[in-house]
Structure formats: structure tokens, C-alpha cells
Amino acid sequence: MSALPRRRLRRLRDRASIRDMVRETKLSMSDFIYPLFIAERPEDAGPVPSMPGVSRLGLDDLDGEIERIASRGIRAVLLFGIPAVKDAAGSASHDENGVIPKAIRRIRGLRDDLAIVTDVCLCEYTEHGHCGLLREGRIDNDATNGILCRIALAHAAAGADLVAPSAMMDAMVAAIRGALDAAGRSDVGILSYAVKYASSFYGPFRDAVACAPKFGDRRGHQMDPANAREALAEAALDVAEGADMLMVKPALAYLDVIAAVRRRFPDHPLAAYQVSGEYSMIKAAAANGWLDERRVVLESLLAIKRAGADIIISYFAKDVADYLPQ
Numbered sequence: 001m002s003a004l005p006r007r008r009l010r011r012l013r014d015r016a017s018i019r020d021m022v023r024e025t026k027l028s029m030s031d032f033i034y035p036l037f038i039a040e041r042p043e044d045a046g047p048v049p050s051m052p053g054v055s056r057l058g059l060d061d062l063d064g065e066i067e068r069i070a071s072r073g074i075r076a077v078l079l080f081g082i083p084a085v086k087d088a089a090g091s092a093s094h095d096e097n098g099v100i101p102k103a104i105r106r107i108r109g110l111r112d113d114l115a116i117v118t119d120v121c122l123c124e125y126t127e128h129g130h131c132g133l134l135r136e137g138r139i140d141n142d143a144t145n146g147i148l149c150r151i152a153l154a155h156a157a158a159g160a161d162l163v164a165p166s167a168m169m170d171a172m173v174a175a176i177r178g179a180l181d182a183a184g185r186s187d188v189g190i191l192s193y194a195v196k197y198a199s200s201f202y203g204p205f206r207d208a209v210a211c212a213p214k215f216g217d218r219r220g221h222q223m224d225p226a227n228a229r230e231a232l233a234e235a236a237l238d239v240a241e242g243a244d245m246l247m248v249k250p251a252l253a254y255l256d257v258i259a260a261v262r263r264r265f266p267d268h269p270l271a272a273y274q275v276s277g278e279y280s281m282i283k284a285a286a287a288n289g290w291l292d293e294r295r296v297v298l299e300s301l302l303a304i305k306r307a308g309a310d311i312i313i314s315y316f317a318k319d320v321a322d323y324l325p326q
């Protein structure tokens with residue numbers, strides 16, 4: 001008997017064709033959802049300085065952008081709105097003729113094969129930048145759920161396939177499921193931001209849609225980055241409330257949480273959101289020549305999928321089309 005091990009793993013690594021054959025995790029364009037920021041007023045459109053390569057689009061920019069997205073093989077978009085007017089109650093959020101319903105109808109008219117997912121939250125629409133209705137300076141959870149239902153209904157009426165509530169209110173998924181069903185919209189699904197942390201990686205996004213809270217922060221509703229067991233409790237509640245898909249957000253700093261949710265809820269599709277700060281960090285390092293953008297992007301996306309995500313929401317989705325073998 002030889003003293004050397006019989007199994008030599010390097011045998012399968014030397015040749016690229018064999019490496020590809022034994023690769024466990026693969027990325028494909030159907031894994032991705034591409035976020036879009038849509039401004040109601042044309043003058044609010046334009047590049048987002050802290051997110052090179054990402055722009056706020058005017059409604060008229062959608063025609064060209066949707067064509068570019070679809071031609072790269074992207075199959076789904078996630079819409080965020082920048083309304084013309086913000087107020088204390090975020091009333092523009094559930095206007096059936098608001099920026100997102102208008103965008104949904106426009107996109108539907110352009111491509112019927114694209115899945116349309118919409119962010120359902122108040123922070124883009126409130127002048128104070130909080131994700132809910134305030135009463136004496138604090139978020140009123142259940143009153144906020146009532147508004148989230150109206151937002152979901154407005155998006156469903158315009159033609160959204162999935163609504164993605166991101167406000168982290170307790171029982172929001174049950175409320176929205178009930179409202180959709182009561183309105184005869186049992187066909188519209190819920191991609192729940194089940195596990196959303198109070199993360200500093202959202203910084204560039206808050207520039208993009210001008211939704212940073214004017215006072216305080218979001219630690220009263222988003223999760224404490226120190227907690228992983230609580231993530232399973234959040235996900236369990238959303239599953240019980242009727243979520244069709246779950247999400248963990250951000251992605252790279254929470255790979256353990258993605259893996260844990262995947263293990264505990266094996267039969268729910270799991271999405272992970274590679275958020276604005278994750279995007280901007282890579283962009284900044286690459287612009288300085290410190291990292292190889294293509295390789296680092298693919299490595300991070302692969303890590304997110306290897307941890308257990310089926311779906312990745314990423315601002316890099318358009319670039320990935322150039323990176324993946326055809």
C-alpha cells in the first residue's frame with residue numbers, strides 16, 4: 001500500500017475542460033433580477049454619482065433601457081420610484097397613476113416576457129424618509145401595513161408579477177396577501193424582504209432615491225447585524241404569512257444567513273440582494289486598479305449562489321451578460 005492518498009483532487013483541476021465539468025455552482029442570466037430607479041420628473045433622471053454605471057431613468061428612457069436589458073438576457077427587473085412630490089404620508093406611493101404604475105404599464109407594453117417585481121415601501125415617498133407612517137415620531141406598524149397593501153394593489157393593477165415588500169413591518173406579508181386575494185389578485189406573488197438588516201451598505205442607494213431618514217435610523221424595524229437566529233424567525237413568519245419567495249439582504253456580509261435560511265426553508269426560492277454598497281465598493285476599487293472588476297464580480301456572485309441563493313438581485317446583472325460564456 002502506498003503511503004500517498006489514493007484520491008488526488010488536483011487531477012481534476014489541471015485542465016480547464018475538466019474543471020468546468022466538475023464545477024458545483026454555475027451562474028446563468030436567469031438567476032438575476034436587475035434593479036431600476038425610475039424618476040417621475042425628467043429633471044430627476046441622471047447618473048447616480050456614488051454608483052458608477054447606474055442611472056436614475058426618466059419614464060421616456062425606459063424604451064431604450066428595457067431593450068438593452070432584454071437583449072443582454074436579463075429576465076426580470078425590480079422597480080424603485082422617485083416621485084415628483086413627497087409628503088408625510090407618502091401618498092404618491094399608492095397613486096394608481098404614480099411613477100411605478102406608469103413604469104409598469106410602459107414596460108409591459110415594451111416586453112411582455114420580462115418579469116416585473118416592484119419594491120413596496122414608503123421611504124422613497126415620505127418627506128421624512130422613514131419606511132412607514134409616523135405617530136409621535138415613531139413608526140405605526142399596523143397603519144403602515146394598510147398603506148403597503150394599497151401600494152401592492154396599485155402595482156398589481158398596473159401589471160406587476162411580484163410585489164417585494166421591503167419595509168420590515170411585522171405581519172406585512174399577511175396583510176398584503178390578504179389584500180391581493182380580496183381584490184381577486186391571487187395571481188400576484190410576494191417576494192418578501194424577509195431578512196433585511198439595518199445595514200450601512202445601503203448608503204449609495206439612499207443617494208440614488210433620496211430616501212435617507214431625516215432623523216433617526218432604521219434600527220427600530222430592520223434587523224440587528226449581530227443576529228442570525230432571529231433571521232430564521234423572520235423567515236418562518238413570512239413563510240407562514242404566505243411569502244412565495246424569501247430574500248436576505250445585504251448578501252456578501254450575510255452569507256451565513258443565506259446558508260441558514262436555505263437549509264431551514266429548502267422549498268422556498270431564496271433571493272439575495274447584492275446591495276448598492278457592495279456594488280460601489282467593487283466599482284471604486286476597480287476604478288483605482290486595485291481589483292480586477294470582472295473576476296471580483298463573478299467571485300462574489302458565485303459566493304452568494306454557493307451559499308444557497310437561487311436568485312441574485314444585482315446592479316452588475318448587465319455586466320454579467322458580457323462575462324458569462326455564451
Ligand code: PBG
Pocket residue numbers: 119120121122123124166167201202203204205206218274275276277
Ligand atoms: C427600502 C429599500 C432600501 C434598499 C432597498 N429597498 C433602503 C433602505 O432600507 O434604507 C437598499 C438597496 C440597496 O442598497 O441597493 N425601500
